[in-house]
Amino acid sequence: MTRLTWLGVLLALGCGRLSTPDRAPDEGPREATLFVFSDLRGTLKPCGCSPDLRRGGVDRVAEVLRLARASAAGAPVLHAGDLLLDDEGIPDFLRPQIDAKTTAVGEALRFMGVAAATVGPSDLQQPEWLAKALPGVGIPIIVTNPPPTAPWVAGTRRSIVLDVRGVKVGVLGLIPEASGGSPPGPAARAEADALRQGGAVLIVALSSLGLRGAKRTLREGLGVDVLVAAGQGLDAIVSDEVEPLGPGGAPTYLVQSFVQGGQVGRLEVVMTGGPLAAEFPGEPAPKGSSTLRWSLTPVGWDLPREPTIASLMDRFDADLEQINMATASDPVPPAAGEAGYVGVEKCLECHEETRAFWEKDRHHDAWETIVEDKKTFDIYCVSCHVTGFMRPGGSSIKKLDGLHDVQCESCHGPGSLHAESSEAAHIQREVPESTCRTCHNPKHSTRFDYDAYKKRLLVPGHGLGD
Ligand code: HEC
Ligand code: HEC
Ligand code: HEC
Ligand code: HEC
Known part of the structure; x- marks a missing residue:
C-alpha cells in the first residue's frame, strides 16, 4: 500500500481506531x-x-x-x-x-x-x-x-x-x-x-x-x-x-x-x-x-x-544595544597604587619594535571580528574580544576608549604605572597559561595548546630579539 492510500485508510478509520496497538x-x-x-x-x-x-x-x-x-x-x-x-x-x-x-x-x-x-x-x-x-x-x-x-x-x-x-x-x-x-x-x-x-x-x-x-x-x-x-x-x-x-x-x-x-x-x-x-x-x-x-x-x-528566524535573531542583536546600555556599569577605577589600562597606542610610543608584530597579530582584529558579526553590544562576545573588560581601570561596553581588540595589556597586565616609570618591575613580561585561558577556554578555543599558541606570538621584535 502506498503512503497516500494508507493515509486515506487512517482518515477513514478515525482516531479511536488508531489507539489500539493490535491491528487487523x-x-x-x-x-x-x-x-x-x-x-x-x-x-x-x-x-x-x-x-x-x-x-x-x-x-x-x-x-x-x-x-x-x-x-x-x-x-x-x-x-x-x-x-x-x-x-x-x-x-x-x-x-x-x-x-x-x-x-x-x-x-x-x-x-x-x-x-x-x-x-x-x-x-x-x-x-x-x-x-x-x-x-x-x-x-x-x-x-x-x-x-x-x-x-x-x-x-x-x-x-x-x-x-x-x-x-x-x-x-x-x-x-x-x-x-x-x-x-x-x-x-x-x-x-x-x-x-x-x-x-x-x-x-x-x-x-x-x-x-x-x-x-x-x-x-x-x-x-x-x-x-x-x-x-x-x-x-x-x-x-x-x-x-x-x-x-x-x-x-x-x-x-x-x-x-x-x-x-x-x-x-x-x-x-x-x-x-x-x-x-x-x-x-x-x-x-x-x-x-x-x-x-x-x-x-x-x-x-x-x-x-523568519534570521530576522528574529537580527532583531535580538539590535535590541542588545538598548538592553545592555541601559544596565551596563562603568568599570571601577584602579585602587590607589594599582595600575589601570592605557591602550596599545601608548605602549607603541616606546615599543615601536613590537609594531610589526602587533599589526599582523590575530588579536589586533578581535574587535573587527565581532563588528562583522554585529555583536558589539553583546556583552558576552565583547568580554573576550576587547582589553581589560570590567577590570579595574579597564573597559565596559559604555566605555571602550581605545581598548578595542585584545591588546598588549590583555597579556602583560594593566600598564599605566609602567608607562609612566618605564620600569620593568611595573609590568609582567611572562604571560602564564592561566592568563591565556581566561579567553582561550575549551568553549571558545577548542584546540588551544599553550606552547604551540605562544610560539605563534614570538616573532622578531616581540620575544625573539630583533
Ligand atoms: C615611556 C616608555 C614606555 C612605555 C609607554 C611602555 N614601556 Fe614597556 N618598557 C619600557 C622600557 C624602557 C622597558 C625596559 C625596562 C627594563 O628592561 O628595565 C620596557 C619593558 C617592557 C616589558 C618587558 C619587561 C621585562 O621584565 O623585561 C614589557 C612586557 C613591556 N615593557 C610592555 C609594555 C606595555 C604592555 C606597555 C603599554 C601598556 C608598555 N610597555 C609601555 C618603556 C615603556
Ligand atoms: C582577552 C582575551 C584573550 C587573551 C587573554 C588571549 N587571547 Fe589569544 N585570542 C583571543 C581572541 C578573541 C582571538 C581571535 C581574534 C580574532 O581573530 O578575532 C585570539 C586568537 C589567538 C591566536 C590566533 C589563533 C588562530 O586561530 O589564528 C593565537 C595564536 C592566540 N590567540 C594565542 C594566545 C596566547 C598564547 C595567549 C596567552 C599568552 C592569548 N592568546 C591570550 C583572545 C585572547
Ligand atoms: C571566553 C572568551 C570568548 C568569548 C565569550 C567569545 N569569544 Fe570569540 N574568540 C575567543 C578566542 C580565544 C578566539 C580564538 C580561538 C582560537 O583560534 O583558538 C575567538 C575567535 C573568534 C572568531 C574567529 C575569528 C577568526 O577569524 O579566526 C569569531 C568569529 C568569534 N570569536 C566570534 C565571537 C562571537 C560572535 C562571540 C559571542 C557570541 C564570541 N566570539 C565570544 C574568545 C571568546
Ligand atoms: C596574546 C598575548 C600577548 C599580546 C597581545 C602581546 N604580548 Fe608581548 N609577549 C607575550 C608573550 C607570551 C611574551 C614572551 C614572554 C616570555 O618571555 O615568556 C611576550 C613578550 C613581550 C616583550 C619582551 C620581549 C623580549 O624580547 O624580551 C615585550 C617588550 C612585549 N611582549 C611587549 C608587548 C607589547 C608592547 C604588546 C602590544 C603591542 C604586546 N607585547 C602584546 C604575549 C603577548
Whole structure:
C-alpha cells in the first residue's frame, strides 16, 4: 500500500481506531518520522570562535527542518538536553541579555513547532529562574522524573503523546539524579507502561543524562524504545550509530546528536506490530519486525538562514544595544597604587619594535571580528574580544576608549604605572597559561595548546630579539 492510500485508510478509520496497538492483518505498516536536536543551551547562534564551533544555530536548524519536512510533512520536532542555559549559568552581568535571549529562543522554538523538550543540568542549576522562564518559552516541557518539590515542576508534565501519521508516540523526559531528579529507571518504566496501556506503540525518552549516565540507566532497563542521549561535549565526535542497550528481548535503542543544534537527527520508524529492530546500512532488520532508522544531518553554515528566524535573531542583536546600555556599569577605577589600562597606542610610543608584530597579530582584529558579526553590544562576545573588560581601570561596553581588540595589556597586565616609570618591575613580561585561558577556554578555543599558541606570538621584535 502506498503512503497516500494508507493515509486515506487512517482518515477513514478515525482516531479511536488508531489507539489500539493490535491491528487487523490487512492493515499495512505505519510509518512515522520524528526530528530531534539537542542541547540548544540557549544558543541562537554558536560563537564560531573555533572552526569546529562553526555549525548549528536556530536559523539553520529551522532551514534543515524546512527542507526535511518536504518529505515528512507533519513530522514533530523534539529537543533533548539543556534547553535554555549552558554551564556558565547566569552571571550577573549577563542577566538582562539572557532574559531577552530566552524570549527569542522561545519564539524560535515555537516557530519551529517543537512539540516536546526536556531540560538539563545547566537549566536546573537555576530553579527560580527556570520557573519564571518556562511559561514564556511556551512549548511542552517534559520531565518524567522530577524532584518531589521544585519551583519549576509546575511548568512541566510527565509525558506527552503525539499522533504521528497514526502512530501514537509517547515522549518522556529524563533528568539526572544529580540535578535533583528522582531515579530515572522506575519513573520511566511506570510512565512508559501507562502510556502503552493508553495505546502508545512507540516510546521515546529525551534525556539530559549525558552519554555515560544514559548507558548506565539503560543497563537496568528503562522500558522505552528509543533514548536520545544529549549532553555531549563541544569537541565530541558524535556517533550516528544506533546502539541497542538493556536487558535482552526488548532493548532500548540509544541515539545521539551534537550540541547547540549542530545536527538534526531524523528518526524513521515503520511499525508492523512486530518487535522493534534497528536497520543499519546494508543490514536489513529481521522479516516482520518493526524497524527504526536514525540519521544525522549536519547544520552547516553554508546553508541559507531560514528568513523568519534570521530576522528574529537580527532583531535580538539590535535590541542588545538598548538592553545592555541601559544596565551596563562603568568599570571601577584602579585602587590607589594599582595600575589601570592605557591602550596599545601608548605602549607603541616606546615599543615601536613590537609594531610589526602587533599589526599582523590575530588579536589586533578581535574587535573587527565581532563588528562583522554585529555583536558589539553583546556583552558576552565583547568580554573576550576587547582589553581589560570590567577590570579595574579597564573597559565596559559604555566605555571602550581605545581598548578595542585584545591588546598588549590583555597579556602583560594593566600598564599605566609602567608607562609612566618605564620600569620593568611595573609590568609582567611572562604571560602564564592561566592568563591565556581566561579567553582561550575549551568553549571558545577548542584546540588551544599553550606552547604551540605562544610560539605563534614570538616573532622578531616581540620575544625573539630583533
Ligand atoms: C571566553 C572568551 C570568548 C568569548 C565569550 C567569545 N569569544 Fe570569540 N574568540 C575567543 C578566542 C580565544 C578566539 C580564538 C580561538 C582560537 O583560534 O583558538 C575567538 C575567535 C573568534 C572568531 C574567529 C575569528 C577568526 O577569524 O579566526 C569569531 C568569529 C568569534 N570569536 C566570534 C565571537 C562571537 C560572535 C562571540 C559571542 C557570541 C564570541 N566570539 C565570544 C574568545 C571568546
Ligand atoms: C615611556 C616608555 C614606555 C612605555 C609607554 C611602555 N614601556 Fe614597556 N618598557 C619600557 C622600557 C624602557 C622597558 C625596559 C625596562 C627594563 O628592561 O628595565 C620596557 C619593558 C617592557 C616589558 C618587558 C619587561 C621585562 O621584565 O623585561 C614589557 C612586557 C613591556 N615593557 C610592555 C609594555 C606595555 C604592555 C606597555 C603599554 C601598556 C608598555 N610597555 C609601555 C618603556 C615603556
Ligand atoms: C582577552 C582575551 C584573550 C587573551 C587573554 C588571549 N587571547 Fe589569544 N585570542 C583571543 C581572541 C578573541 C582571538 C581571535 C581574534 C580574532 O581573530 O578575532 C585570539 C586568537 C589567538 C591566536 C590566533 C589563533 C588562530 O586561530 O589564528 C593565537 C595564536 C592566540 N590567540 C594565542 C594566545 C596566547 C598564547 C595567549 C596567552 C599568552 C592569548 N592568546 C591570550 C583572545 C585572547
Ligand atoms: C596574546 C598575548 C600577548 C599580546 C597581545 C602581546 N604580548 Fe608581548 N609577549 C607575550 C608573550 C607570551 C611574551 C614572551 C614572554 C616570555 O618571555 O615568556 C611576550 C613578550 C613581550 C616583550 C619582551 C620581549 C623580549 O624580547 O624580551 C615585550 C617588550 C612585549 N611582549 C611587549 C608587548 C607589547 C608592547 C604588546 C602590544 C603591542 C604586546 N607585547 C602584546 C604575549 C603577548
